Amino acid sequence: MSFIRSHKRTLSDGTQRTYFARVENYWENGKVHQRVLEHLGTNPHGRTFPLDASLATQVAVAFLQGKPSSVELAEKLKSLGLDIPGQPKQFSLTYTPPLKRYSLRCK
Numbered sequence: 001m002s003f004i005r006s007h008k009r010t011l012s013d014g015t016q017r018t019y020f021a022r023v024e025n026y027w028e029n030g031k032v033h034q035r036v037l038e039h040l041g042t043n044p045h046g047r048t049f050p051l052d053a054s055l056a057t058q059v060a061v062a063f064l065q066g067k068p069s070s071v072e073l074a075e076k077l078k079s080l081g082l083d084i085p086g087q088p089k090q091f092s093l094t095y096t097p098p099l100k101r102y103s104l105r106c107k
Contacts, residue, residue, distance in 0.1 A: 002037055004044050020044035046107040049082060051093075056102035059093055077104075 002024040008016050020040040025032050040046060051059065062068070062076040070089050077084055077091075088106035095102050 004040070005034070006044075017042060043107050046105055047085070047088075049084075049104045049106070051102040051104055053102060055080065055082075056093065056095075056104075059104060063091070063093060 002022050004020055005023045006018050006020050008018050010016050019042060021036045022038040022040060023034045023036050025034055027033075038048070058080050059077065059082075062073065062080065068076065070091070071087070073091055074084050074088065082104065084106055090107040092105045093102070094105060
């Protein structure tokens with residue numbers, strides 16, 4: 001079973017920032033260890049959805065068509081087959097070059 005863990009980091013300017021990760025415990029050689037399953041950044045309620053290249057193109061077009069509000073964008077994504085739970089306020093489309101992976105992040 002996984003759970004969300006927070007950890008604080010001190011930045012170079014001296015401010016502290018809290019980061020979140022989804023982790024799970026496991027036993028190895030009679031000791032308990034933690035394995036990070038997903039880094040969640042500074043917002044633990046964000047969701048990441050992996051996309052294939054053709055769907056990522058359609059999502060990018062939906063982003064660029066006339067500055068839609070978050071509600072309108074959620075409706076467009078639902079029409080593309082992406083059912084986003086809740087009412088996210090921010091969306092971001094990312095591409096990871098070495099892995100050739102597209103993903104949609106909702107907060």
